[in-house]
Amino acid sequence: MTRGSTALPAALATLAVSAALGAAVAELARIEVVLAEQRRAASVALAACDACAAEAVAALPVGWDFDPLLAGPDGRTGTADDGVLATPAGCTASAGVAPGPADPPRALLRLEARAGGGRRALEALVGRDPAPGIPALLWLGAAPGAAVSGTLALDGADADGAAASDSAGLGAPGDPDALDRWLAGEGARVVSSARTLPALHSPPPPLVALAERMRTAGARGAEALVPTGTPPPSLALVQSDLVVSDRLFGAGLLFVDGLLDIRGALDFTGVVVATGGVRVTGAGRLAIGGALWVGAPAAGGLLLDVAGSLALRQQSTAIAAADRLLALPRRPVLLGMRDLG
Amino acid sequence: MTRRRARGTSLVELLVGTALALVVLSALTAAVGTGARLLIACGARGEAEDTAQLALEALTFDVRRAGWDPAASGLVAVREADADRLVLAADLDGDGAVDDTSEETTAYVCLASASRLSRLVGRQSMPLADGVTGCGFRYLDREGAPMAIPAGGLAAADRARIGAVALDLVLLPNGLAGRAERSILIALRTAP
16 A cells, blocks of 8 residues: 555656656757748848849949939939839849949949748948959840851950959850850850850940940041051941951950941950941951950841951950040949848 | 455565565656756757857858948958958948947957857957867858968958858867767858
8 A cells, every 4th residue: 555655656756757858858859940940941031132132233234333223214313113123033122322422333232032931131232343344255235146157266365464364255144054055056166265264144235325425535436447557545436337348457445336347357456346246257357355245236137147257355454445445334243231130 | 365465565575566666766767867868968959059050140140241331431341361260340330430349340269278169249259159179260262262371360462352251160068979060151242
């Protein structure tokens, strides 16, 4: 009787303590699982916010300042579309005036992303890349509508020295992998040097605004191209198609507001812009130390039609010289970021 | 049977019963003790993992905002970069200056002597993790290449090339047999 009366309470007490301990362990495990889920949700949302910021910055137009962005699609400030940004699903973003001085041009982006059950918001300061243009030898205004039956040579190694940064071969709107596949698909007709970097995504160059700036700057015409020697860098604006039938040389910034049609030879050091495409006929040769920017023809033809020879080589000093003549547009870059929660 | 009950419990029965009871109680005590130790270990493990995670989250937060410069004053995001010390700067109030006594200057210090990782906010030191058996910073340049850290830390020109900061953290708190290990690589959000 005595033994039975003590054993049962002892067993029950032990059972109770064990149950309490088991429950505590289970509760600890549950808390850790909840914490892990919250961390995962926060990480997923943070990654989504980062991706949103990267896409928003990459989609910002190349230019000189952020006034068009801040004014919105209607081009007028003080309206509802000011600073509206296109973003992927699950992400919202808007642009506003950056605090601080107006120069250098900057904008403040506010982004919020919801993903994986979490929400994150951040602010991002964007500015303009110190380097003019984009780091690509050939900048196309649309995904490659190009035909190469001759040769296209791309050399991303800077002619000014091994220490300078290498350049990509091609920059255009669209998927860079698709651009690389196009280059590779051209086979032996496209020759890229070992130091030519893979293609990069870039919005189209702001050719209309650049032409307007050149007019304002009082650019010369096609006479800036000379038959012999290396002329000093200058601004040359040709407000129609330009046909090169002889051998010409030029330097600086050449803007052709139409088709650049090479039937002879053109050696240029600097930046060549053609809003209506570039055609190099079978006997033609175009060699540029710097960069070539090509806009889409109004009639929807090929941006680039190379039956002859087109050779592009990175030459940062030539681009810098053109930039000194007239400030070239620049890519948007992320200057800073801070999490808001 | 009736007669045996009437005789009461014999000494042998009592001893055998007591022995059995002791065995059962010992087993129960051992089970409770194991449960208690498991509970303590689970709590310590959870705390170690949480501590390591929180340390990395704090570093992530600070590295991401390093170089925040709304006033375009040209501040340097990484003020010191050594294997055991990292100092970050940000102009959080946008006044064009970095206040050394406020959250605008944040340092992370691996203290081997104290087995501790600390976060210094301005002049305030806050332990982020104790029981630290391994703690070190690494730096990658903007092309993603590892940067060699000389004695005394990276020079100013090299700090300007930093593209990402990595922290390797190992915790072994008292009472735990297994280590809690974390490594993280965080890119700076500032343009060159």
